[in-house]
Amino acid sequence: MTAWLRHVRTAFYFGLLLLGLAAAGLWIFFFVALRDLPQVPEPLSRIIETPPTEIYAASGERIMLIGGREAVPLSRVSPFFVQAVIATEDHRFWDHRGIDKLRLVKAFWVNLLGTGRVEGASTITQQLAKNLFFTFQRTYQRKVRELLVALQIEARYSKNEILEAYVNQIAFGVGAHGVEQASQVFFAKPAQQLNLAEAALLAGLPKSPTRYNPFRHFERARERQKVVLSRMAAVGSISAEEAAQAHRVRLNLRPPGRTEPAGSYFLDLVLKDLEERYGTDVVHHAGLKVFTTLDPQLQAWAADSVQNGLEKLDQVLKAPAAAGGDANAHPQAALVAIEAHSGAVRALMGGRDHGETEYNRAVQNNRLPGSGFKPFLYYAAFEKAGLSPATVFVDRKVTIPVPGQPPWAPKNFSGEYEGPMILKRALSRSVNSIAAQLVERTGVPAVIDAARRCGVKSPLAPVPSLALGTSGVSPLEMASAFATLATGGIQHAPFWIRRVEDSAGRILEERIMSSRRTLDASVAFQVIDMMRAVLDEGTGNVIRQLGFHLPAAGKTGTTDDFNDAWFTGFTPTLSVSVWVGFDRGMSMRDPQGRGITGGRGAAPIWADFMRKATEGEPQREFVVPSDIRFVQVVPTTGQPVLPWGPRGVDVALRAAQMQSLSPFSGSRVPGPSSDGR
Amino acid sequence: MKESTDTRALRPWAAGAPGGTGIILVALLAALVASELKLNWVERLVGAYLVATNAERPESGAIWEKGRKAQTARMAIDKLASDREASQRMARNAGTLNEIVAALAPGQGAMLSAEHFRELYQKIPSGIAAEMISPFDLLRFTSEKRWTRAYLEKSSEGLTIYLLEANNQVLRQFRVAAATLALMARRGAAASQSLEDLASFQNRIYTAERFFAALSALTEEERRGLIAQPERLLEVSGQITRVGLSDEALAGFVDVGVEVQAGSQRRVILIQGQDWAVWRLRSLLEGKSPAARPATPPPDGVSAR
Numbered sequence: 001m002t003a004w005l006r007h008v009r010t011a012f013y014f015g016l017l018l019l020g021l022a023a024a025g026l027w028i029f030f031f032v033a034l035r036d037l038p039q040v041p042e043p044l045s046r047i048i049e050t051p052p053t054e055i056y057a058a059s060g061e062r063i064m065l066i067g068g069r070e071a072v073p074l075s076r077v078s079p080f081f082v083q084a085v086i087a088t089e090d091h092r093f094w095d096h097r098g099i100d101k102l103r104l105v106k107a108f109w110v111n112l113l114g115t116g117r118v119e120g121a122s123t124i125t126q127q128l129a130k131n132l133f134f135t136f137q138r139t140y141q142r143k144v145r146e147l148l149v150a151l152q153i154e155a156r157y158s159k160n161e162i163l164e165a166y167v168n169q170i171a172f173g174v175g176a177h178g179v180e181q182a183s184q185v186f187f188a189k190p191a192q193q194l195n196l197a198e199a200a201l202l203a204g205l206p207k208s209p210t211r212y213n214p215f216r217h218f219e220r221a222r223e224r225q226k227v228v229l230s231r232m233a234a235v236g237s238i239s240a241e242e243a244a245q246a247h248r249v250r251l252n253l254r255p256p257g258r259t260e261p262a263g264s265y266f267l268d269l270v271l272k273d274l275e276e277r278y279g280t281d282v283v284h285h286a287g288l289k290v291f292t293t294l295d296p297q298l299q300a301w302a303a304d305s306v307q308n309g310l311e312k313l314d315q316v317l318k319a320p321a322a323a324g325g326d327a328n329a330h331p332q333a334a335l336v337a338i339e340a341h342s343g344a345v346r347a348l349m350g351g352r353d354h355g356e357t358e359y360n361r362a363v364q365n366n367r368l369p370g371s372g373f374k375p376f377l378y379y380a381a382f383e384k385a386g387l388s389p390a391t392v393f394v395d396r397k398v399t400i401p402v403p404g405q406p407p408w409a410p411k412n413f414s415g416e417y418e419g420p421m422i423l424k425r426a427l428s429r430s431v432n433s434i435a436a437q438l439v440e441r442t443g444v445p446a447v448i449d450a451a452r453r454c455g456v457k458s459p460l461a462p463v464p465s466l467a468l469g470t471s472g473v474s475p476l477e478m479a480s481a482f483a484t485l486a487t488g489g490i491q492h493a494p495f496w497i498r499r500v501e502d503s504a505g506r507i508l509e510e511r512i513m514s515s516r517r518t519l520d521a522s523v524a525f526q527v528i529d530m531m532r533a534v535l536d537e538g539t540g541n542v543i544r545q546l547g548f549h550l551p552a553a554g555k556t557g558t559t560d561d562f563n564d565a566w567f568t569g570f571t572p573t574l575s576v577s578v579w580v581g582f583d584r585g586m587s588m589r590d591p592q593g594r595g596i597t598g599g600r601g602a603a604p605i606w607a608d609f610m611r612k613a614t615e616g617e618p619q620r621e622f623v624v625p626s627d628i629r630f631v632q633v634v635p636t637t638g639q640p641v642l643p644w645g646p647r648g649v650d651v652a653l654r655a656a657q658m659q660s661l662s663p664f665s666g667s668r669v670p671g672p673s674s675d676g677r
Numbered sequence: 678m679k680e681s682t683d684t685r686a687l688r689p690w691a692a693g694a695p696g697g698t699g700i701i702l703v704a705l706l707a708a709l710v711a712s713e714l715k716l717n718w719v720e721r722l723v724g725a726y727l728v729a730t731n732a733e734r735p736e737s738g739a740i741w742e743k744g745r746k747a748q749t750a751r752m753a754i755d756k757l758a759s760d761r762e763a764s765q766r767m768a769r770n771a772g773t774l775n776e777i778v779a780a781l782a783p784g785q786g787a788m789l790s791a792e793h794f795r796e797l798y799q800k801i802p803s804g805i806a807a808e809m810i811s812p813f814d815l816l817r818f819t820s821e822k823r824w825t826r827a828y829l830e831k832s833s834e835g836l837t838i839y840l841l842e843a844n845n846q847v848l849r850q851f852r853v854a855a856a857t858l859a860l861m862a863r864r865g866a867a868a869s870q871s872l873e874d875l876a877s878f879q880n881r882i883y884t885a886e887r888f889f890a891a892l893s894a895l896t897e898e899e900r901r902g903l904i905a906q907p908e909r910l911l912e913v914s915g916q917i918t919r920v921g922l923s924d925e926a927l928a929g930f931v932d933v934g935v936e937v938q939a940g941s942q943r944r945v946i947l948i949q950g951q952d953w954a955v956w957r958l959r960s961l962l963e964g965k966s967p968a969a970r971p972a973t974p975p976p977d978g979v980s981a982r
Contacts, residue, residue: 038734
């Protein structure tokens with residue numbers, strides 16, 4: 001008995017000694033951890049004071065904030081959200097001083113038992129400390145230092161200040177930081193107006209923003225919402241009935257495809273440009289004011305037109321629904337609208353949904369333009385070979401010899417040949433055999449030169465098939481190059497930033513809208529006149545059928561196997577290019593096997609957009625150069641129509657070309673070839 | 678007796694059990710733990726200590742790093758803005774186009790008001806000015822009231838000038854070659870040396886009397902071609918003693934060195950005469966037939982005539 005008691009006594013003192021040692025150890029560890037402990041900024045609101053870079057639309061409307069946070073006081077946050085966050089993350093928040101000791105012991109015990117379940121014990125204050133100062137590396141030292149900073153924050157700031165800082169900096173995914181931004185992104189409403197169901201859904205996201213992203217994994221997010229609601233009920237914030245009722249409430253998430261700020265692809269382009277010029281840190285931390293060329297209304301219409309066009313195309317192709325699907329499983333689209341007389345990009349869509357994929361098909365996607373490239377060929381042929389829209393070529397099977405390669409034998413889209421026809425008709429009907437003859441006559445370098453003068457910057461392969469669009473270009477390039485035609489040959493480099501200022505409003509740079517004449521105005525007009533026929537009676541006739549009746553010109557483009565469908569067209573003021581296709585270059589065919597052409601896939605989007613974009617605008621005609629004369633000719637002979645004969649086709653001829661016509665003679669003075677070799 | 682037995686029985690237990698100090702320690706420990714659970718005094722103490730020593734600790738961690746990045750970024754932007762403001766200030770105060778060109782680094786630009794640009798334009802030798810842009814075009818732009826500003830951008834090849842509308846749309850752009858800028862820079866430059874010190878004049882130095890005699894034999898147009906603004910020479914104090922003609926032509930112009938004697942001081946003022954006018958004068962001075970020299974500007978000349 002005595003020995004037993006002696007042992008007890010020994011154990012007691014040994015325990016005391018151990019406790020003493022542990023206390024001393026903790027004391028030393030405290031000072032070691034203290035050594036590199038970061039200073040806490042004062043006031044705490046400084047964490048959200050980084051001046052944001054602000055991006056403005058041409059209308060003056062602010063369209064994006066970078067770097068800064070849209071901080072809101074706690075009084076402007078729905079109490080449901082505050083209760084939900086506290087119930088889920090730290091239900092003893094109001095009682096502890098930075099550490100929840102009971103939860104800590106419980107977590108320690110669970111982790112010690114090694115059940116495989118890792119129990120977290122971080123309080124809201126600790127999470128705030130971690131987010132502000134530390135990396136996400138899981139080490140004991142980091143944990144202790146995080147805890148010490150939490151104690152300091154608790155000692156220095158009120159619970160409301162801590163909570164306010166916390167809700168304004170947590171990440172909710174989809175680029176949303178802070179409750180106000182999250183509320184706008186997910187529910188398109190201020191944080192103050194969140195109801196219980198919405199607040200519970202949002203409060204559940206920070207645990208794993210990607211895993212619970214309601215746009216992608218709605219059911220999973222709803223399960224998480226249920227957990228949050230039951231936690232709220234468990235801690236007494238709400239009753240079990242209220243929790244059940246809130247879970248049944250239908251959530252009005254922002255519609256899929258409308259989750260990103262307006263013009264997200266455009267903003268990506270602006271950001272990339274700014275980062276290249278000023279560096280990432282400046283863009284994200286210096287508080288720039290960037291004034292862009294974006295027209296928010298046009299952008300909204302562009303987004304609508306692309307969405308509507310793709311939805312219809314999905315139905316035609318029987319493609320799977322867009323939301324939550326694989327980005328490669330359904331067709332994508334791009335649209336670029338450029339102000340012809342300045343080069344300002346007014347609207348840009350780089351895909352179906354920026355939230356789904358940030359790949360900017362309007363800029364990065366160099367896809368084959370197909371026949372959309374032909375206007376450059378025709379311009380080169382008129383300028384270099386002296387041909388005119390009335391020149392006759394024969395639509396027939398052709399074989400073009402290519403040095404060192406097998407001969408090139410392009411086929412018409414229809415597979416049929418129509419015999420002699422004037423070049424205006426050949427372009428409006430997009431006849432490939434005549435285009436091949438033209439490139440043989442004009443030479444590939446002249447076609448490349450014409451494209452370059454219009455503003456095409458992408459590499460162009462010097463092969464005859466180039467004339468049929470076998471070198472990739474982007475929709476931005478196409479819209480810009482066609483804008484050069486729209487202005488009668490004056491090229492404006494496309495741009496998207498008008499002015500950049502620092503946070504004090506001092507100008508750092510402003511855009512000088514310079515231009516240069518690169519095309520002959522009369523030749524350019526002849527091409528425009530031919531491209532008008534594409535809309536009025538050619539492959540782009542669907543534009544008129546869909547109700548767009550203002551003067552406009554354009555060209556469809558479709559590549560082999562229907563991988564790409566294009567329509568690029570312009571009015572005298574606006575040039576717009578639309579591309580449709582699969583990212584992986586798959587063929588677009590309906591269940592009957594019929595392919596999607598530029599006229600069927602892209603032109604409806606173009607027409608829908610242009611109808612809205614030009615609504616209420618007066619009818620503006622293209623400027624007709626003084627040496628242009630309009631003559632009605634027979635489409636198969638190029639001869640002027642006889643007064644008593646059937647109606648012909650109007651062609652625009654330069655004064656010099658008029659001499660080669662013998663009015664009413666029925667014969668043609670030898671001049672530009674009409675043999676169609 | 679029983680009591681005594683019991684006490685004896687307890688003695689060894691008491692001897693083995695922790696003493697009073699131990700009990701006090703345990704009690705104290707329990708009190709400490711209980712009070713900590715109730716009052717969180719450890720957190721409060723540590724927190725207070727950390728608050729007190731906050732200023733001594735390093736500004737490290739994500740938020741400070743972000744702050745530093747913001748500061749560096751703001752400084753970089755501040756420098757950009759200051760540089761731009763400085764070049765704008767300099768441009769506003771510049772008296773000649775060359776002062777602006779001298780102050781700009783390649784790639785830099787300066788924005789001027791249309792009025793200021795017109796003032797600078799008037800100070801450019803008329804031949805060079807007309808080659809840059811016709812004064813009639815400037816008159817037209819001015820009367821149309823669309824022209825509000827001019828943007829001057831320096832590059833290694835020279836200077837590009839954009840005449841702008843209010844929304845920065847370019848009304849006209851033109852380039853002034855580096856050689857022309859160099860020529861303009863030399864115009865009116867006073868050299869302290871005599872004409873003999875300037876190598877390009879060594880072969881053709883004439884007395885003022887002979888020079889002006891030959892000058893008076895030229896037509897008014899030729900004289901204007903040689904000295905575009907003679908009133909500038911009239912403003913010079915001192916007496917013109919000798920005149921030299923350079924052997925070198927640059928961008929259609931030839932340097933004419935006017936040596937002026939003021940008291941004991943001599944200096945040379947450089948002006949630029951159009952090459953065809955200089956050649957006419959040289960023909961007269963050297964007694965050659967004028968027909969032997971080009972009577973019209975060479976292809977790369979800048980004369981507007």
